Amino acid sequence: MSLVETIEFDVLGDLRGGLISLEQEKNIPFIIKRVYYIFDTKVGVVRGFHAHKKLRQMAICVKGSCTIKMDDGVSVKHVTLSSPSRGLLINPMQWHEMYDFSTDCVLMVLADDFYDESDYVRRYEDFVELVKGK
Ligand code: TYD
Numbered sequence: 001m002s003l004v005e006t007i008e009f010d011v012l013g014d015l016r017g018g019l020i021s022l023e024q025e026k027n028i029p030f031i032i033k034r035v036y037y038i039f040d041t042k043v044g045v046v047r048g049f050h051a052h053k054k055l056r057q058m059a060i061c062v063k064g065s066c067t068i069k070m071d072d073g074v075s076v077k078h079v080t081l082s083s084p085s086r087g088l089l090i091n092p093m094q095w096h097e098m099y100d101f102s103t104d105c106v107l108m109v110l111a112d113d114f115y116d117e118s119d120y121v122r123r124y125e126d127f128v129e130l131v132k133g134k
Contacts, residue, residue, distance in 0.1 A: 003072045004079055005089040007058070020084055022060075022110065029089070030056045030112040037108040041066075041101035048097040051121045053130075056112045057090040064105030071095040073131030081107070093134075095127050 009027055012019040024032045038047070048068075059068060065082035072094050079088055080100075090096055090109075098107065113119070121127045 001091055003070050003075060003094065004077050005091070006079070007087045007089065009060075009085045009087060011085050018084070028058055028087075028110055030058075032110045033113050034111040034115065035108065036111070037062075037106055038098070038101075039106045041103075041105060041107075043103070045101065046097055046099040049095075049122065049124075051093050051095040051127050052090075053119050053121060054092050054113070055116075055119050056092065058087045058110045059090060060084060060087045060108050060110075062106050062108045064102035065100070066098055066102065066105050066107055067100040069097040069099070071097075073128055093121075093127075093131060095121075095124065 007027065009020045009022070012021065022028050024030065041047070059081065061081035062084045065080060067078055067080045068088060070077050070079060070090075081088060101107070121130060
């Protein structure tokens with residue numbers, strides 16, 4: 001599983017503007033059980049700081065831009081999302097931190113399960129231990 005997997009969505013644009021359609025198990029490679037979005041993020045805020053044990057997610061910056069630090073315990077990459085037609089897959093056991101939010105940023109995240117705090121790994125030391133144990 002590569003650390004940075006992005007998907008470019010088809011833009012169904014015409015003279016009126018753009019339109020993107022997201023469909024589970026088609027251009028989104030999982031069942032979509034939950035959608036949440038992060039907006040009005042204050043300047044300088046960094047959020048995330050966790051990995052998930054099982055959850056699969058797709059992050060799409062539908063407006064503005066932000067950068068996501070991705071860390072699988074072996075390497076670290078930074079991905080800037082600045083287009084509504086680009087999605088970043090956040091797979092299980094990928095520590096992620098979101099930063100550099102533009103003031104107009106709306107970061108939409110699709111997830112393959114409901115919110116479940118027990119699926120979170122919120123301590124980086126625990127994340128490293130879990131990665132080592134694999
Ligand atoms: P938090 O995990 O801090 O967000 P981030 O990953 O951006 O740092 O979530 C903030 C609060 O919202 C926390 O109390 C958990 C809650 N929450 C839900 O209830 N449902 C959700 O789908 C999400 C993502 C968070």
